[in-house]
Amino acid sequence: MYKLWACIIKDIKLITRDWVGLSLMFIMPILLVIVITALQVGTFELVNENKVPLLIQNNDNDLISLELENTLEKIGIFRIIELDKKTSKETIAEKMKETEALVAILIPENFSTQVQHKVADFTKNTLQEFGLELEKPNQNNDLLVNELTLYYHPVLQESYRKNLLNAIRSAVQVVESKQIISTIYSSINETAMPDSILNNFETQQVHINEIPVSRDGSEVIPNAAQHNVPAWTIFAMFFIITSLGSSVVKEKNSGSSLRLKTLPTNFLITIFSKQITYLLVAMSQVFVIFSTGVFLFPFLGLPALNIPTDIVGLILVSLISGWCAVSYAIAVGVFSETQEQANGFGAISVVILAAFGGILVPKFAMPESFAFFLKISPMHWSLESYYGLFLEGGKFSDIINNVIPLLLIIILFQLIAYIGLKKNNLI
Incomplete structure (x- = not known):
């Protein structure tokens, strides 16, 4: 010893x-x-507390494109920064550096009109399936909506970029869904849908409770x-x-x-x-x-x-x-x-x-x-x-x-x- x-x-x-x-x-x-x-x-604060700067060049400036901007802001993770309609691709890159923005969106011209036509065509075909004879559906298969363009900084990791992209897609889907509901209501009732129904659509969403699984039964989030x-x-x-x-x-x-x-x-x-x-x-x-x-x-x-x-x-x-x-x-x-x-x-x-x-x-x-x-x-x-x-x-x-x-x-x-x-x- x-x-x-x-x-x-x-x-x-x-x-x-x-x-x-x-x-x-x-x-x-x-x-x-x-x-x-x-x-x-x-990183957690960036995603959940600090808002991500998002540059938007809205070349449409119509009802649906403005609604898309509003929905993106309501998501809570983006801080919207408007760009001039005449901004070029090179200028967008410069603006991203100046504002330290990681992503930018280009909304094309006639975006709202094309979405409305697409929704109207979808609504007519859907109602016809239920036996509701309305106007003849648009049979133009070339009816496409101009794509949104997403610019992102190369330093952005793929997983984080996909999360932001999913958030933007969710906003687009919300706008399209609201437009579909409004069009169906108008087609059936021949009157504009009240704002109260749209408000209920936004507020009455299914909430998800997050509960960590632990051995001792506690629900403290690590x-x-x-x-x-x-x-x-x-x-x-x-x-x-x-x-x-x-x-x-x-x-x-x-x-x-x-x-x-x-x-x-x-x-x-x-x-x-x-x-x-x-x-x-x-x-x-x-x-x-x-x-x-x-x-x-x-x-x-x-x-x-x-x-x-x-x-x-x-x-x-x-x-x-x-x-x-x-x-x-x-x-x-x-x-x-x-x-x-x-x-x-x-x-x-x-x-x-x-x-x-x-x-x-x-x-x-x-x-x-x-x-x-x-x-x-x-x-x-x-x-x-x-x-x-x-x-x-x-x-x-x-x-x-x-x-x-x-x-x-x-x-x-x-x-x-x-x-x-x-x-x-x-x-």
């Missing part, structure tokens, strides 16, 4: 002198979690901090490899193992001491990063991290995740010949594991062909365990199916490290 304690003290002293390793293990993840959370919150803080804490724990991996290589190459063979001790004690020391470092990372989410985030205008009710489960998941990160670093360090190999391979492999594990890329965004790589990434099981506590409000017993694979991966890493130590005659 004394030998183990002496090795732990030695490793702690070595860590405190490794300023680069400490910055990678603490400062980098704190900055990452702040920046990523701020970006997600900013915020960006609940998603990001656990994820980047796991990433930070696995980045221990930059310090621990090179430390193991240094112990091997410095001849410490040979000197230990002349003493009544074993190199395994050095390995155990490093595991204990760096597991304490991992738990320190958890404490520091979680404290950042709880106390610092509100001062930065970010949503605070809500700690799960199962504190014991949170500690156990953190310990197991930290132990897995330490085991991986030990295994890499044992098989690396130089510190450069340990640092290079370790850093690259951690980023790859993070990508496959759902930290850099969300699990739902991955193709099915990546399912195998997702399952073998220890970060995936760590993240699922944390999410079971933070997002689903579960207890440790609810996430045991995620913890068991993590324990099996730990055993695998420990076995690999043991084989490497035996192969190199270090034990």
Whole structure:
């Protein structure tokens, strides 16, 4: 026990002198979690609170095109900016840069007239199907409505662009539906439809209640901090490899193992001491990063991290995740010949594991062909365990199916490290 304690003290002293390793293990993840959370919150506010500037060049300026503009404004996500009818395509691009608008719409001439003709033709054919003989339907198959033109900034991501496009299409459908209802009413009653009916059409819509599914029955909507803080804490724990991996290589190459063979001790004690020391470092990372989410985030205008009710489960998941990160670093360090190999391979492999594990890329965004790589990434099981506590409000017993694979991966890493130590005659 004394030998183990002496090795732990030695490793702690070595860590405190490794300023680069400490910055990678603490400062980098704190900055990452702040920046990523701020970006997600900013994107959420952009979509839900701040209105997106939308340039509109209305070359029609008739009833239906003006109604379309009004409907787009009522959606609540657009801030309408009118352009002059004589604005050219090049000028639209310049205006988008000046106003920082991401999208612009060109409404063609005679848009309202063509929509009215299309709706009238559709209404006549529909009423005829019900046996109502009205005027002869327009049989002109070439009756088409000039297309709306959408200009968008190239920096706009495809998913976000499609969301905006769907919102615009919804507005067009609302305008067309109102026009169809009005035309049918006028055709049957031979009088204009009262405004009260149109108002009811707008207000009496089906509302959708959003309820998050949780294990504890709570309906608290998880915020960006609940998603990001656990994820980047796991990433930070696995980045221990930059310090621990090179430390193991240094112990091997410095001849410490040979000197230990002349003493009544074993190199395994050095390995155990490093595991204990760096597991304490991992738990320190958890404490520091979680404290950042709880106390610092509100001062930065970010949503605070809500700690799960199962504190014991949170500690156990953190310990197991930290132990897995330490085991991986030990295994890499044992098989690396130089510190450069340990640092290079370790850093690259951690980023790859993070990508496959759902930290850099969300699990739902991955193709099915990546399912195998997702399952073998220890970060995936760590993240699922944390999410079971933070997002689903579960207890440790609810996430045991995620913890068991993590324990099996730990055993695998420990076995690999043991084989490497035996192969190199270090034990």
